[in-house]
Amino acid sequence: QKEVEQNSGPLSVPEGAIASLNCTYSDRGSQSFFWYRQYSGKSPELIMSIYSNGDKEDGRFTAQLNKASQYVSLLIRDSQPSDSATYLCAVNYLSGGGADGLTFGKGTHLIIQP
């Protein structure tokens, strides 16, 4: 059974601070990891993907992967009110990114306080 666990929050962070979102997964065979952002009433949009252990940075976003601990995280630097959304962690068992359906966590509701 493939499971993805996230703290549902809400996680409240002051504007300008770093928001840290965490995710653990159960299947050691998982190869690809994704963070999606979902605004209320909208469909998920991809923020970051990560496939190898370590950090991957893209602008204000950094994804971190530790396969030994089965842990993936997302850091958002200089948080803005527009970052307020639900962040979904998603895991794909097969390599090659989207070659298989994704297993999603329940999402963390992030609130950036002005």
Next chain:
Amino acid sequence: SAVISQKPSRDICQRGTSLTIQCQVDSQVTMMFWYRQQPGQSLTLIATANQGSEATYESGFVIDKFPISRPNLTFSTLTVSNMSPEDSSIYLCSVVDTDTQYFGPGTRLTVL
């Protein structure tokens, strides 16, 4: 990235009826997926739809309830059959483009 559209965007249906949701992509894609997002919940994969083969369903989802068609590389349909209020959800199609999954805007279904 691929541009995905879905029809209808929303619908209100009576229990016992069926609704067919269409998903159109602006480019040819091999992999297409259908997900469900129940109120306040995350996304759950219903099935994988590949052109030229039967859809592959996840545990808890069956073809009689959620028949899927994939007639070509740019189009798919999902039918929600014999609906009950528990089927009230957002249904999303997604496609794989350059190893990334992108989602359509979703179809918001309410069953009375």
